[in-house]
Amino acid sequence: MQNKSFSEQTQDLIGKWVDFIKDFRAQMTSIHVDRLERKWINITLLTVCLLVAIITIDAFWHGINPPGKVETIDSAKLHLSKEFAESNLGVQLDGQGAIVIRMVAGRYSFFPKHIAVPAETKLTFRWVSMDVLHGVHIPMTNMSTMIVPGYVAEITTSFPKPGEYPVLCNEYCGLGHNHMWSNISVIAKEDWKAPAKIIVNKEPDNG
Amino acid sequence: MVNAAERKLALSHLWVAFIAFILACFMGEYQVLERSGFIPALESPTVYFASVSTHGVLMGFVLTTFFIMGFGYYIATSSLKVPVWNIKLAWCGFWISFAGTAMAAIPLLTGKASVLYTFYLPLQAHVAFYIGATLLVVGSWLWCLIMLVMFSQWKKANPKQPVPLAMFATTANALLWLWTSAGVALEVLFQAIPLALGWIDTVDPGLARTLFAWTLHPIVYFWLIPAYTAFYVFVPKQAGSYLFSDEVARVAFILLVVFGLPIGFHHLYMDPQQASGWKLLHGIGTFIVSLPTLITGFTVIASLEIAGKLRGGKGLFGWIGSLPWSNSMVLAVILALLMLILGGFGGIVNASYAMNAMIHNTAWVPGHFHLIFAGTTVIMYFAIAYYIWPLLVRKPLFSNSMALIQLWTWFIGMTILSTPWHVLGLLGQPRRISTVVYNTLLTLAWKPYELAMIFGGLVMLGSACLFIYNIAKTQFSPVSATDFNQEIEYAEPYHPVQDVPDYLNDFKLWNRVIAVLMAIGFGVPILQFFFMDTFGSPAWGL
Missing domain, CATH: 2.60.40.420 (Cupredoxins -  blue copper proteins)
Incomplete structure (x- = not known):
């Protein structure tokens, strides 16, 4: 029995993941979501992204962070x-x-x-x-x-x-x-x- | 119809839950009175902190765990239409949890465990407190096992069939609780108990807080999922309509379980032992987990709108007036959603990373979590009890109008109690003090709010007594059980579901996703304690 080469194994693995993602996508898009509900989900996603963006920008550009210097002492x-x-x-x-x-x-x-x-x-x-x-x-x-x-x-x-x-x-x-x-x-x-x-x-x- | 054996099992759990609840309500009212300082004779930090510790444990651990177990058994047997798997094991779990509660009660009531329900080390309680709390959790793990077994047995017997939504949600909660309780279990087993028994000399309080934060956020969803379950599976039917979307409901429960877990560091924003980057990551997760709640709000309100319109309501808001407000489940969900909106707003403030500094550990925080816990969660526990008590005891509810008065007064009391609580927090009052001794001008501004809280608490206490009276009267009324033939009714989805995707009918994939997210969110933050040069703390008494 011949062992598979590394690149073949990698290809198998990638193939498995691609199949999984395709299957997952197909399953998730098959569910019935009402038009209005879809709108609402998009609005909430946007709101959450906005809030997260404000916090992240403040943290990285304005340096607004809670205390977080990990320093030990006896x-x-x-x-x-x-x-x-x-x-x-x-x-x-x-x-x-x-x-x-x-x-x-x-x-x-x-x-x-x-x-x-x-x-x-x-x-x-x-x-x-x-x-x-x-x-x-x-x-x-x-x-x-x-x-x-x-x-x-x-x-x-x-x-x-x-x-x-x-x-x-x-x-x-x-x-x-x-x-x-x-x-x-x-x-x-x-x-x-x-x-x-x-x-x-x-x-x-x-x- | 559900067998007598299962009904007895559920009732026993629910009674333990509600007895714990009413005792804790009396303590709550004593606490606002003591805290205000208006009655000098009451003042005693020893009694106060013993009471707060007991109140927290009874409400947060005993009421919730027993309610969720009892409700879960009833949901499982009534939605799957099979007897509870291994009912002896279920009773075994009941008695283990009960024994743990009794064991923890002794040091709590004698002031030997006045460490509050968060028991932050290195403050040390009597070892019986930790062992008792562990047993309470161990008993609930047996419940989790039974729910998971019943879920998979049903799936095997009904291949390709969608698991009933109620059971899907209950199983999600069992899985969530197994993951959730692991953090605090590690803290208690490897730190608190060995320290209390003298097996180890020191513990790292930073690690202890990290492990506790693992549990401290998702436990809230463990408490909340029965309320959400009722939103989806009872409310639409009680309002006279359909569930707006069964599949999106499943997505919401999955999102709650998956994203509810790896976000506990929003309790540690102000802590020095974790770095800012991890806090930001958990902070972003905290915002993501608001999605399932926002989706739930939409689905519930949409279901109610259909109900209102079916009943003749017209226009954009006209349907609200034509809802059956005299149905206790419908009234409860309206009030619960109102309080969830207010509490959710406060939650966004808490979650907002550095902004947390403004309210961290101030009176705002208990104001917030009472609004979400007593407001949204427990009011739905009431509604569930009003709905299933007659089904469990096979007798009609003693008084529906009393139930409506009870729900309204709970809401009014909650508003009077929690609004000033939030304001006190903004005015800088710390939580967890038994009285105000600070000799500064600032504290004068606190007085009127403390007075308001006493009245709010009193209204809630009266409401809680009405609740217990109503369910006790229902159960012990002389009405003959044979004439009662009402059965549990689950809401039908607006679009009937024939087949649900596998990923929305099972937890195997999601369990793996949780494992990955937990490894990302907690892996390095926990491992760092073993690679850093840390210094332990010895135990300190009260």
Whole structure:
């Protein structure tokens, strides 16, 4: 018995797929679809394509994405890490003058408990949890992320309106969850002063 | 006529479902009261979170699973006109699920499993909670097996015949549930239970959330498919018309099952452990799965329009007035569709990728899913119960007008409850808090909405009690069962179907498509945890 050559096998396989697609097409076009229903299906398809197109264009061209930087960290050793040691938390300028805010979520508060940031300025938040799952949002802004232990949640945003805002835990984290919140002051850009200390070290440190 | 043995099987499942439901309704009303803070004596996070956890498990897992099993057995036996295959195994499944529910109830009610129905690790509940929940699911797998066997046995006995649409939909749901429950089963078996028993020291919460998201979206379709089944197979007949299209209905169910599965990451948009590209891919899938719902909406409304016109309704909208509004099934579908339109709009906001940041984990989210779950799904469970209860107990319904009042009040209560819930979310209120202690001005704006929610919940609780009263009165009335000779009536398609294409009469191909889509959607996102340098989390108590 002679083995089939590779090209013959490939041809067989392609033939099988072509038959399948033809059969599938024939079956699907044989069903009765009312004229009006066909119109409706086309309208819904167009609507869905439009919505998907808007989201995709925003994502690829305008860079509007949810947080999605997969970066791990040992949540049990935050106090020993360089980046999230207590003295390193809060609002800081990095070497290039960008504002980075490092925050630790732990039952039941966000640390530091109060921070002040400038309005209308690009801010990069880096959130970590020291215990369980938390979530955080600042009402009336789009600063929102889950804080999953073992991962750094990084999110970049800016706040258009100055004011006092609460920082709220929005994922159930234990019986004291209600009390998990802190404050942020958004200060008019011209009134805001950078903190004295400037930290250059930005490399994540996984302990 | 369906045998007494099958009727008893279905009734037992449905009673467990509705007893769970009414208990959870009382908890729901307590929760809106407690949450508002108007009665300081009520305030207790311990009781509140035990109650929310129990409410979620009873509504999301017990009501739904038992209802779907009981309804499925009845559909299978009445549409295929054969007895339930291996009824002993069916009872076995019932008792396994029942035992699991009882087992999980103990830690839930004693506050040892106040982890909410999503039980996100590394927060840890008592191990009995996880084992009980697993048993509940294992029992339902036996139901899936029976549905699949009955489907293929019928096909063998009736070659080339289209499987009755009702059974086609029920089998689609069984297949969907097997795929759906696998994610959470992996999480519970390899993470939650070993951690709770101390066999492992740490778990990766990122992996746990990924596995849970696998289940968390399609489970919604598992709950919803009985409602859609009723839309297609009961509503047209009850309205006095025909099903607009039988074949397109099959396409809709297939699309629901195939595209409902690989899209769970829209629950993880705000999570740091998955990359944006995967989220976008699942986001696009989420939009695609709106297609079967939009097709269903069209078919149902078209069927109703035919009904209205057959009854003498004229003009573009005149047929709406001439529909039989006093038929509980017809009324329920109208109200369900209204709430589905509102809930669907909210769903598009949730699904819109980065826009999710505006409402993620705010009060908007429970507002949305109560509208879809209690609004669209459970209102159809009521309608199905009103329709099949008399058939199951062989006695007429105790009161049709009470049923109509019940459906209207459910709708009104739902509107009063869920509208302020959505608004609270836009005003920044987090979900899952037992009371507001934030000392900021913003919270003053929340008060009036919380007050409205108490009234909405109260109306719904009253409505739920009317429902239970009506079906109990039906069953336990002294009317003699012998005079009752009504039978179940399935809707006839407008264009009778002689032969349906094989691909619309079987799931083998679609099962493979699902496997491929799941591998694409979840393969790398799950495998990444085994290739990355990750750090586990130890268990944390409440």
